[in-house]
Amino acid sequence: MADSKFAVPEMAAVEVKGMTREAFLIRGTLAAVAAGGVAAVGPFLSDAFAQSGSGDIAILNYALTLEYLESDFYNVKGKAVGLTGAAKTLAALLGQHEAAHVSALSKAISAAGGTPAKKPTFSFPVTNQTQFLALASVLENTGVSAYNGQGPKLQNKAYLGTAGSIVQVEARHAAAINYMIGKSPTPDAGFDKPLEMAAVLKAVKPLIKA
Amino acid sequence: MCFGTDLEVFQSEVSDMSNPVTEEVGPKPAGAVEILARDPSERKKFLKMVGKGVGGAAAASSLAAFIAACGSSSSSKSTSTGASSTPATTSTTSANTGDIAIVNYALTLEYLETEFYKKVIKSGLFSGKVADLIKAIGAQEQTHVNALKATVKSLGGTPAPKPVGKFPVTNATAVAKLAATVENIGAAAYLGQAGNIQSPMVLAAALSIHTVEARHAAILNQLTNQSITPDGAFAKPMSMDEVLAAVKPFH
Numbered sequence: 001m002a003d004s005k006f007a008v009p010e011m012a013a014v015e016v017k018g019m020t021r022e023a024f025l026i027r028g029t030l031a032a033v034a035a036g037g038v039a040a041v042g043p044f045l046s047d048a049f050a051q052s053g054s055g056d057i058a059i060l061n062y063a064l065t066l067e068y069l070e071s072d073f074y075n076v077k078g079k080a081v082g083l084t085g086a087a088k089t090l091a092a093l094l095g096q097h098e099a100a101h102v103s104a105l106s107k108a109i110s111a112a113g114g115t116p117a118k119k120p121t122f123s124f125p126v127t128n129q130t131q132f133l134a135l136a137s138v139l140e141n142t143g144v145s146a147y148n149g150q151g152p153k154l155q156n157k158a159y160l161g162t163a164g165s166i167v168q169v170e171a172r173h174a175a176a177i178n179y180m181i182g183k184s185p186t187p188d189a190g191f192d193k194p195l196e197m198a199a200v201l202k203a204v205k206p207l208i209k210a
Numbered sequence: 211m212c213f214g215t216d217l218e219v220f221q222s223e224v225s226d227m228s229n230p231v232t233e234e235v236g237p238k239p240a241g242a243v244e245i246l247a248r249d250p251s252e253r254k255k256f257l258k259m260v261g262k263g264v265g266g267a268a269a270a271s272s273l274a275a276f277i278a279a280c281g282s283s284s285s286s287k288s289t290s291t292g293a294s295s296t297p298a299t300t301s302t303t304s305a306n307t308g309d310i311a312i313v314n315y316a317l318t319l320e321y322l323e324t325e326f327y328k329k330v331i332k333s334g335l336f337s338g339k340v341a342d343l344i345k346a347i348g349a350q351e352q353t354h355v356n357a358l359k360a361t362v363k364s365l366g367g368t369p370a371p372k373p374v375g376k377f378p379v380t381n382a383t384a385v386a387k388l389a390a391t392v393e394n395i396g397a398a399a400y401l402g403q404a405g406n407i408q409s410p411m412v413l414a415a416a417l418s419i420h421t422v423e424a425r426h427a428a429i430l431n432q433l434t435n436q437s438i439t440p441d442g443a444f445a446k447p448m449s450m451d452e453v454l455a456a457v458k459p460f461h
Contacts, residue, residue, distance in 0.1 A: 093438075093439070096443065097439065097442070097443035098443075100442070100443035100444070101443060104443075104444070144421050147417075148414070148417045148418055148421060151404070151413060151414070151417045152410035152411075152413045152414045152417070153410075157405040158405075160404055160405050161401075161404070161405050161447070162444075164401045164404045164405075164417070164420070164445075164447070165401065165444040165445045165446070165447070166443075166444065166445075167417070167420075167421055167424075168397055168401055168420065168421065168424040168445035169424075169439055169441075169442075169443055169444065169445050170421075171420075171421035171422070171424035171425050171428070172424050172425065172427065172428035172438050172439050172445075173428075173438075173439075174425065175424070175425035175426075175428040175429050175438070176428050176429070176432060176438045179429055179432065184346070185343075185425045185426075185428070185429045186346065186347075186350060186422055186425050186426070188422075189350055189353070189422075190349075190350035190351075190353035190354055190357075190419070190422055191353070191357070191415075191418045191419060191422065192417075192418045192419075192421040192422055192425075193418070194414060194417070194418065
């Protein structure tokens with residue numbers, strides 16, 4: 001159907017395309033985290049994102065790569081940083097979920113006749129719990145925006161169901177982490193803003209080594 | 211369970227309706243909701259419209275049953291099969307079909323949430339940080355109502371009338387738990403409809419609201435000592451029938 005934009009003020013920010021301001025903010029936040037942490041920032045994006053099928057499979061591989069990133073962050077970096085207390089408990093829970101997302105997306109891609117993207121090598125510039133939680137907040141909120149940006153592009157409604165089920169959990173993660181560090185659980189207020197793939201890739205690029 | 215007109219709140223709704231209507235569709239006659247809300251015969255007409263509207267029937271008949279349950283014909287809860295299954299139609303020409311019915315369903319849920327939070331805030335049961343959180347959530351639900359109402363109009367439909375909520379607002383613990391319940395249902399309701407939505411723009415809007423409901427649910431779950439992710443790594447959707455049954459006690 002020839003669907004054009006809504007002339008609805010509240011929806012103005014919820015477009016399928018163009019989220020440059022948010023992309024900028026995310027990059028800025030990531031940069032700030034990086035500046036406060038270790039220097040090791042991978043300069044280039046691996047081609048994990050580049051050659052990963054087309055259409056729905058490409059979208060699922062994109063999601064898979066983001067889930068690899070989150071899973072690695074909680075399950076590997078989380079342990080390395082030595083989290084304590086409620087942060088440790090929460091990170092462990094979130095890490096389990098992200099690993100389950102990785103597994104589900106890999107299976108979905110294989111079932112669709114695609115090849116699941118390989119797990120990239122990540123580098124997270126955080127050395128303590130405060131930095132870890134700050135980056136967790138960015139990753140989770142970016143994850144929500146990433147899924148929301150792709151939802152309307154999925155052709156197969158079954159994948160939309162899977163993606164929707166996952167993004168709801170990502171949103172819950174994002175809210176809990178934000179709340180823990182004293183940020184608003186709803187940083188975009190009533191309407192979570194979607195992000196285009198390009199904006200997300202730029203945002204996470206510094207975290208991917210190879 | 212009854213729809214009625216809370217005139218006082220309603221007036222403020224009307225003044226919220228100054229949202230510009232989409233250029234493509236052109237302005238609908240102002241006060242359509244007002245007429246619907248005030249006039250039982252108009253409401254019946256609306257119900258008929260909704261009832262025969264959706265090609266897939268299930269969605270609309272559920273919505274109609276939802277609304278009708280509060281009117282004169284109280285008993286006829288339609289037992290639709292497959293409310294969550296197939297998308298109905300690609301038609302966008304006739305009123306209150308397909309996406310419009312889904313958005314109206316969402317609108318009804320958002321109305322209930324909005325009214326609930328208004329009551330909670332008024333009750334003064336909460337203070338400090340929690341009160342601020344509840345105010346923020348309530349304000350966001352109101353923006354959902356405004357946006358969905360405008361969306362229905364921009365699609366050429368008639369926004370669903372505002373239900374009157376019946377929420378027990380007794381003590382802080384019970385209210386917080388109820389809020390958590392309502393938000394979890396809301397998130398599941400949006401998730402349940404995502405696959406039925408035809409328009410990419412409506413879907414983008416629904417997804418955008420869906421994750422905000424999820425955020426509300428998570429924080430309220432946390433405040434009430436429940437898991438932030440009650441379904442684990444994969445949130446479960448609810449069909450329209452399931453949702454309507456779940457919210458039945460509240461309107």
